[in-house]
Amino acid sequence: MPTQISHSPGTNFTRPLDPRTLTVRSRSEQAVDPYIVDPLSDRRWDDLVARHPSASVFHQRGWLEALHRTYGYAPFVLTNARPGEPLKDGIVLCRISSWLTGTRLVSLPFADHCEPLLNADGDAANLMEWLYAEHQRQHCRYVEVRPLFTLEHTAERMRPSHTYCFHTLDIRPQESQLFARLHKDSIQRKIRRADRERLSYEAGRSEQLQDEFYRLLLTTRRRHRLPPQPRVWFRNLVECMGDQVVIRVARKNGTAIAAVLTARHGSTVVYKYGCSDERFHNLGGMPLLFWRLIQESKSSGVDTIDFGRSDLDNEGLIVFKDHWGTTRTCLTYYRYPASKQAPSLSSSDSRVFRGVFALLPDAFLSLAGRLLYRHMG
Numbered sequence: 001m002p003t004q005i006s007h008s009p010g011t012n013f014t015r016p017l018d019p020r021t022l023t024v025r026s027r028s029e030q031a032v033d034p035y036i037v038d039p040l041s042d043r044r045w046d047d048l049v050a051r052h053p054s055a056s057v058f059h060q061r062g063w064l065e066a067l068h069r070t071y072g073y074a075p076f077v078l079t080n081a082r083p084g085e086p087l088k089d090g091i092v093l094c095r096i097s098s099w100l101t102g103t104r105l106v107s108l109p110f111a112d113h114c115e116p117l118l119n120a121d122g123d124a125a126n127l128m129e130w131l132y133a134e135h136q137r138q139h140c141r142y143v144e145v146r147p148l149f150t151l152e153h154t155a156e157r158m159r160p161s162h163t164y165c166f167h168t169l170d171i172r173p174q175e176s177q178l179f180a181r182l183h184k185d186s187i188q189r190k191i192r193r194a195d196r197e198r199l200s201y202e203a204g205r206s207e208q209l210q211d212e213f214y215r216l217l218l219t220t221r222r223r224h225r226l227p228p229q230p231r232v233w234f235r236n237l238v239e240c241m242g243d244q245v246v247i248r249v250a251r252k253n254g255t256a257i258a259a260v261l262t263a264r265h266g267s268t269v270v271y272k273y274g275c276s277d278e279r280f281h282n283l284g285g286m287p288l289l290f291w292r293l294i295q296e297s298k299s300s301g302v303d304t305i306d307f308g309r310s311d312l313d314n315e316g317l318i319v320f321k322d323h324w325g326t327t328r329t330c331l332t333y334y335r336y337p338a339s340k341q342a343p344s345l346s347s348s349d350s351r352v353f354r355g356v357f358a359l360l361p362d363a364f365l366s367l368a369g370r371l372l373y374r375h376m377g
Contacts, residue, residue, distance in 0.1 A: 034130045037077045039064050039092055045077055048087040048117060054148070056306075057265035058111035059092060062241035067094065069240070070233045071374040073109060078127050080119075088119040091127055091145070095138070098375040102141040105131065109377025112270070112309045113148045113166075113331060128155050132336055142335045151334055159338030166331035167307035167321040171298045178294060181325030190284030191291050197283045200251045201292055205238045209247040212256035213275065218366065220275035227372050229273075234261070248292060250285035258285030262293060267303040269293070290324065 039045040039061060049055040057063060064075040073094040081087045092114065093107040108114040118124045131143045144161065145151070151158060171178060182188045202209065214231050221228040238245050241263060250258045257280035261273040271293070276286050297305060307324070309331050310317045322328060 034078050034080055034127050035082065037079060037081075037087070037090075039075050039077050040068065042077075044081070044087045045090065045092075048090055052117045054115040054117055055265065056113065056115065056148075056268065057241075057244065057263040057270050058108055058114045059117065060241065060244070060265060062237075062244060063111070063263070064092070064108075065240040066233065066236040067109060067377075069236045070230065071109070071377065073377065075108075078130060080123055080126060088121075089117060089124065089127070091116045091118075091131075093131075093143075094377065095140075096375075096377050100375040103138060104141045105134065105138075105143045106377060107145045111146060112272075112306075114146045115148050116145060124155075128157070132157060135336060142337060144333055144335045146331075146333045148331065150332070155334065155336075158334040158336045160332045161335040161338070162333045163312065164309035164331045165312060165318050165321075166309050166329050167318075167324075167326040168329075169294070169305040169307060169324055169326045170303065171294055171305055172303055175295065175298065178298075178325065179291075183323035186320075187287050187323050190287040192284075193282075194250070194284035194288035197252065199257070199283060199285060199288055200254075201248070201288065202251070203246050203248045203292070203296070205243070205245060205247060209249055209259075210234060210238060212249050213247050213259040213261060213273075216256060216259045216275040216277060217273065219277055223278060228366060229373055231366060233373070234273075237261075237263070248289045250288050252280055252283060252285070257283065258289055260286075260289050260293065264302070267301065268306055269297045269302050269304075270306040271308055 037045060046061055049059045049061075052059075067073045067075060073096065075092055075094050077087075077090040077092045079087050079090040081089070091107055093105050094109050095103070095105055096109060097103045107116070116124070116127075134140070135143050142161075143158075145155070145158065148166075179188065182191075214228075214234060217228050238247075244264045246262050246264075248260050248262070249256050256277075258276040259274070260271060263270050263272055271290075274286065274289075294305065307321045307326055310321065312318075318328075
């Protein structure tokens with residue numbers, strides 16, 4: 001059972017916290033103090049994530065541990081549950097402190113979405129009020145939440161900041177029905193082409209698969225003129241999440257030409273990362289991997305594949321996801337205060353950086369990712 005530690009009158013913690021990073025208001029400032037718990041050590045968080053209908057892979061301890069190991073973020077959960085009581089609600093956040101992009105509270109870094117796990121009978125407004133006040137106390141640029149659904153009135157002071165396309169696929173219909181819904185030219189035809197080309201396929205978490213995946217990731221990020229995520233991030237995901245993570249690789253004559261990384265929570269599989277060698281795009285490697293993902297997920301009891309978010313201006317990616325018979329919705333992030341925006345590069349600076357990323361050797365491109373990503377969450 002967690003021990004309540006009093007740092008000042010009326011302050012509630014279920015673990016010691018650095019007073020420079022987090023505080024809780026005194027009893028004189030609010031009727032009921034929220035509590036802060038450590039999701040990396042408090043098993044009550046695991047229990048809440050396992051049973052809450054809005055929980056996702058991004059709430060899992062493994063994802064949070066990988067964030068902590070890779071970027072040094074210390075995740076914490078804000079809850080109304082007292083020490084020793086089962087958690088009935090919780091908002092998981094990380095405090096990002098960066099000289100480059102400023103200090104902010106985010107739920108959750110590098111997660112496509114992270115629904116607040118609220119209880120219909122709980123006091124969600126109490127949690128949000130604490131976040132608003134913490135924003136002032138810690139001099140944060142903003143507080144950001146990334147819910148799958150529109151925020152309720154309990155977060156009325158937050159305003160939309162970014163909107164994305166979001167795709168999901170219901171795979172409960174028969175396999176033949178799912179295949180019939182695929183775009184005949186760009187998907188069905190390429191899956192058949194992959195079969196004719198006798199592309200080989202492997203799924204797992206081996207060191208070889210990780211290496212092949214990362215080589216293709218470097219190639220893809222260079223093509224898009226973007227820094228890659230650090231190699232250690234993917235190693236930590238595999239180590240921390242175990243068999244919830246799967247890497248799928250398609251090969252032509254032994255050479256890896258396309259790869260995807262997915263993670264599972266309950267009856268949902270999230271497609272998180274994909275990469276490929278454009279020299280072999282005509283062989284259908286990526287469509288083959290997605291079709292195998294659908295087949296294997298369906299056979300293992302999965303109901304839904306989360307195809308993830310897409311930038312509104314990335315028409316090619318949006319159309320690709322549309323062609324799988326998915327359902328398209330909007331995914332909106334919210335911030336408080338609305339007027340605070342993250343620092344951004346000018347268009348001329350951005351072009352320079354993207355040009356540099358396109359030219360860097362693999363080792364330096366990977367180093368750029370290690371240096372930059374902890375500031376980007």
